[in-house]
Structures are given as structure tokens and as C-alpha cells.
Amino acid sequence: MSQPSDVRVDELLSAARTATGDELRSLTYFTHDDIDQLYLRSDLSQTADLVGFAENERQGFHAQSMYADTQLGDYRFTVRVFENGYLTRVIANDHGVWATTDSMEIDRFEELASALAAILRSFDPA
Template sequence: MTHPPDDSVDELLSAARTAIGDELRSLTYFTEDEVTQLYLRSDLSRTADLVGFAENERQGFRSQSLYADTQLGDYQFTVRVFENGYLTRVIANDHGIWVTTDSMEMDRFEELASALASILRSFDPA
């Protein structure tokens, strides 16, 4: 199973906790072929369909090239809004992270995405 190095898992979780605190619900790492949940808050059920989520979030790999060289600049991250919280997807190279959170102020997502992207860029998913 593909997953980031153990010290990177700690770094990713620490960055997410620093950026969003107790609103963090889950943290999931993914590549084109694998998906690994790195963290799930203790008050939540493990019933989420990670494979289904991963299939949707993998579209971000294609978005990176689709949006390349547009006047908008480079693709940075995606935020999905749900009734009970948010999902933020960050992709760097051939791997990504999605984070689910409780409701929170929108400006905190940029800090979250920036911290996670920096860590993802620092290690090779292979």
C-alpha cells in the first residue's frame, strides 16, 4: 500500500491541526492507484467510502494539466462545501491529500492547502 513516510504523516497531520485545529475530521492520502486514511477523528464513524471519494478526488490529477498555462495561474487546491462541513483537496506531483473539516471560516483553507502542499512536495510517493 502506498503511503507517505511515517515522518511525513506526522508532518501532514501536524500541519492540518495547526491550520484548522479541532475542526479537523479526517486526513486521507491518495495516488492514482491507492488511498490510505491517515487520521479519523474519534467521534466519527469509519463508514466513509474512501474508494468512492478517491475516484472523485483523482480527477484533480487531470485538473492540474487542464488548468495549466491559463490566465488564472497554476491550480492550487479545491474546496468542496457540504451541509456539515468541507472537503479540501491538495495535489502535488503524483500524490494528494484530502482533508475533511467541520464548518469553519473560508480563509483558513488557503493556510491549510499551502501547508499540506509544501509537505507533499517534499517527498516522493514511489
């Protein structure tokens, strides 16, 4: 699968910015084979190990099937808590995004994940 079109990038970034405001630190799109950082806040270092993050976040493709048909319901998203911020991963089919943010109220993480998931599901699966 190729990288998202400019229109899709704008949709993802707009949804992330709407849900998080100035707390958005970065937004990265990924598939099994590709990584594309869509946004990085200007006050952050550009030296993040995207490949290392992607290797970890790609495990979410497995989580989709691993958690299928559980009493908890379908897997929706993951939030990881770090000393200096949060990472929210959303996967739909064969692609996903992760957003890093500063601290936010918990309901904003769900709003962020729901908005990003809706956009990812609208992507042409071809």
C-alpha cells in the same frame, strides 16, 4: 508510489491540525492507485466510502494539467462544501491529500492547502 512514511504522515497531520485545530474531521492521502486514511476524528463514523471519494478526488490529477497556463494561474487546491462540513483537496505531482473539516473561516482553508501542498512537494518523487 507507495504510502507515505510515518514521518511524512506526522508532518501532514501536524500541518492539518495546526491549520484547522479541532475542526479537522479526517485526513486521507491518495495516489493514482492507493488510499490511506491518516486520521479520523473519534466522534465520526468509520464507514465512509474512501474508494468512492478517491475516485472523485483523483480527477484532480487531470485538473493540474487542464488548468495549466490559464490566465487564472496554476491550479492550487479545491474546496467542496457539504451540508455537514467541507473537503479540501490538495495535489502535488502524483499524490495528494484531502482533509475534511467542520466549518471554518475561508482563510484557514487556504492556510491548510498551502501547508499540505508544501509537504507533498517535499516528498521524494521516486
